[in-house]
Amino acid sequence: MSRTPVTVTVTGAAGQIGYALLFRVASGQLLGPDTPVRLRLLEITPALSAAEGTAMELDDSAFPLLTGIDITDDPDVAFDGANVALLVGARPRTKGMERGDLLEANGGIFKPQGRAINGHAADDVKVLVVGNPANTNALIAKAAAPDVPAERFTAMTRLDHNRALSQLSKKTGAPVDQISRLTIWGNHSATQYPDVFHAEIAGKSAAEAVDEAWLADEFIPTVAKRGAAIIEARGASSAASAANAAIDHVHTWVNGTKEGDWTSMAVPSDGSYGVPEGLISSFPVTTANGSYEIVQGLDINAFSRARIDASVRELAEEREAVRGLGLI
Numbered sequence: 001m002s003r004t005p006v007t008v009t010v011t012g013a014a015g016q017i018g019y020a021l022l023f024r025v026a027s028g029q030l031l032g033p034d035t036p037v038r039l040r041l042l043e044i045t046p047a048l049s050a051a052e053g054t055a056m057e058l059d060d061s062a063f064p065l066l067t068g069i070d071i072t073d074d075p076d077v078a079f080d081g082a083n084v085a086l087l088v089g090a091r092p093r094t095k096g097m098e099r100g101d102l103l104e105a106n107g108g109i110f111k112p113q114g115r116a117i118n119g120h121a122a123d124d125v126k127v128l129v130v131g132n133p134a135n136t137n138a139l140i141a142k143a144a145a146p147d148v149p150a151e152r153f154t155a156m157t158r159l160d161h162n163r164a165l166s167q168l169s170k171k172t173g174a175p176v177d178q179i180s181r182l183t184i185w186g187n188h189s190a191t192q193y194p195d196v197f198h199a200e201i202a203g204k205s206a207a208e209a210v211d212e213a214w215l216a217d218e219f220i221p222t223v224a225k226r227g228a229a230i231i232e233a234r235g236a237s238s239a240a241s242a243a244n245a246a247i248d249h250v251h252t253w254v255n256g257t258k259e260g261d262w263t264s265m266a267v268p269s270d271g272s273y274g275v276p277e278g279l280i281s282s283f284p285v286t287t288a289n290g291s292y293e294i295v296q297g298l299d300i301n302a303f304s305r306a307r308i309d310a311s312v313r314e315l316a317e318e319r320e321a322v323r324g325l326g327l328i
């Protein structure tokens, strides 16, 4: 193992997703068993001590691939030389907070982080935004990083993708690894659209294995509202499954999608499928050699069109709101 370590920056490192994520990054599950990792953890000042505790536990795990850990409350230091940036820390919505307040509070986090990425990250940096509202936070960070190619800013809908795989598997009895070509379109919010019309189960149409009433009344709402259902049941938002999806997102981006399959990532739109250019919206994507491409040429039926348009409309409204706040 003589490779140069890859620098992975994790923000919100002392939070619950951070706790579930860091050990998996350090053990090699993010980048593979042959890639040493240097961790840089960013936290707000009051949470530095908790991040130090997590770093002590990382040390105590004696991961062979982990070459070092830096902890800081300064984004310029945290993103210095970052090859992979996992933007997890965000301002949660608290009582009495309006949507605009939430966007503004997150602008105060993601704008400086975008600037720090612009000024200090490695040339090959790949950014995944997990902190909500993830798509719009990614848009804010991207706008603050004009020297970084826009396509390096992505937001996470892999958790929604995995949730959709699991629900379809339960309904049809097919193992998840026999299901391919599922797509999450749009925003990581309740308007997202999980689409099975191009999905296959062991090579056969998934849409033909289920009926439209189940799709409209059960599958789509279950997947789209799963985050809220977990908050209701657990008293806290999803953490281990979110960390798992972050690992999946970056692992797939770096290592490629399987032949004949694709995944879902929220990426800057190039205008494909009528999604306004620049919006960070979820699409079906294939990945190879560390790059991704939006899958082209899919037929979109009327059922799907209406739902994609509704979620994209919400993203456009969020973009207008952050534009109005001077955040992009």
Ligand code: NAD
Residues within 6 Å of the ligand: 011, 012, 013, 014, 015, 016, 017, 018, 042, 043, 044, 047, 088, 089, 090, 091, 092, 109, 129, 130, 131, 132, 133, 134, 156, 157, 159, 160, 188, 237, 238, 239, 242
């Ligand atoms: P958490 O509150 O447990 O942890 C968040 C951490 O971020 C805290 O330790 C906090 O101190 C830190 N933080 C706040 N501002 C920061 C800043 N400016 N710089 C660095 N760190 C900062 O929350 P969590 O459960 O870990 O969730 C994190 C985010 O991920 C939330 O916004 C949550 O809604 C979101 N989330 C997204 C998905 C998805 O699928 N995209 C899924 C689950 C959760």
Ligand code: LMR
Residues within 6 Å of the ligand: 132, 159, 226, 227, 228, 230, 237, 238, 242
């Ligand atoms: C999830 O999908 O589990 C989270 O985004 C929910 C949330 O609001 O934190």
